[in-house]
Amino acid sequence: xxxxxxxxPGRVKPSETLSLTCTVSxxxxxxxxxxxxxxxxxxxxxxxxxxYYSGSTNYNPSLKSRVTISLDTSKKLFSLxxxxxxxxxxxxxxxARGATYSDYWGQxxxxxxxx
Amino acid sequence: QSALTQSPSASGSPxxxxxxxxxxxxxxxxxxxxxxxxxxxxxxAPKLMIYDVTKRPSGxxxxxxxxxxxxxxxxxxxxxxxxxxxxxxxxxxEGTNNFDVVFGGxxxxxxx
Numbered sequence: 001x002x003x004x005x006x007x008x009p010g011r012v013k014p015s016e017t018l019s020l021t022c023t024v025s026x027x028x029x030x031x032x033x034x035x036x037x038x039x040x041x042x043x044x045x046x047x048x049x050x051x052y053y054s055g056s057t058n059y060n061p062s063l064k065s066r067v068t069i070s071l072d073t074s075k076k077l078f079s080l081x082x083x084x085x086x087x088x089x090x091x092x093x094x095x096a097r098g099a100t101y102s103d104y105w106g107q108x109x110x111x112x113x114x115x
Numbered sequence: 116q117s118a119l120t121q122s123p124s125a126s127g128s129p130x131x132x133x134x135x136x137x138x139x140x141x142x143x144x145x146x147x148x149x150x151x152x153x154x155x156x157x158x159x160a161p162k163l164m165i166y167d168v169t170k171r172p173s174g175x176x177x178x179x180x181x182x183x184x185x186x187x188x189x190x191x192x193x194x195x196x197x198x199x200x201x202x203x204x205x206x207x208x209e210g211t212n213n214f215d216v217v218f219g220g221x222x223x224x225x226x227x
Contacts, residue, residue: 035148035216044118045153045161047216058213059170098130100208101166102150108160 002026004095004106013114018082022095024108029053030077031059033099035070038091039108046091050099051078058099085113119144119205119219126225127195135222137188137205138196143217145186149208152181152190155221156201164203165190192224 022034028075036048049059051069059067068081082089090113096102120138127133137144137152144150150168153161163172165181168188178193188207192199205219 038219044221045206045218047206047218050216056213060215061212099214100149101163101206102153102161103163103166103172104160105160 002097002104004097004110006093006095008093008109008111010110011114012085013076014086014113014115016085018080018085018089020093020095020109020111021077023075023077024097025076027097027104029071029073032097034069034071034078035094035096035099035102037094037102038089040091040092041093045077048080048082048083048093050107052099055083064072087113089113116219118167119207119217119221121205121219122205123220124223124225126227127192128227129195129197131195132193133187133224134191135203135205135224137190137207138220139186139188139207139209139217141186142211143186143207143209144183144188144205145206146210148183150181150183150188150207151186152179153204153206154199154201156192159223161204195226197226202225 003025010033035050051057066083071078092108094108095106097104152165155161209215209217
């Protein structure tokens with residue numbers, strides 16, 4: 001049974017950096033692409049980026065200057081770092097397996113940007 | 116990178132069929148066989164329903180089917196059931212620069 005679980009702060013202050021991790025169980029982290037996707041309250045899904053186990057990454061052009069996705073194979077987790085957070089970054093953040101399509105998703109974690 | 120275009124809403128009665136569309140361009144939907152569809156119930160994570168335009172993951176009822184013509188992909192739900200009421204999002208690879216991923220704005224399916 002593949003399971004993904006996001007963890008991180010539920011609230012960050014404007015201009016701060018968001019750091020989230022996604023712990024993977026039931027699947028080899030060295031065999032797939034791994035993605036981050038977010039959804040602002042009441043709005044649609046937005047792709048943030050993905051990473052391959054080799055370490056190669058691809059990011060949404062609109063977020064590229066602020067995003068870093070990394071992988072820790074020994075701990076079976078991958079991480080999201082998003083700098084210079086603003087209210088527009090308030091969203092449910094999901095981690096997921098896959099790039100062209102995502103067949104397993106975490107439950108999502110709500111991140112609110114507020115002072 | 117522009118979002119794919121989906122109609123905001125769709126509806127049908129139980130037992131009927133409904134088709135939802137997803138329009139992009141030759142750089143995304145029309146250019147690749149990498150269109151996927153997700154179902155999302157309120158407060159839940161999205162669930163993969165269709166991938167690679169027409170393929171159904173294990174466990175997804177065969178009432179759900181996908182197709183593509185030109186720059187428009189479609190998701191058809193046959194034999195509508197109450198539990199099909201949800202938001203549906205399409206997604207595609209977008210190859211203008213790197214292999215980016217783009218989502219549609221979503222369609223709210225109402226079962227009357």
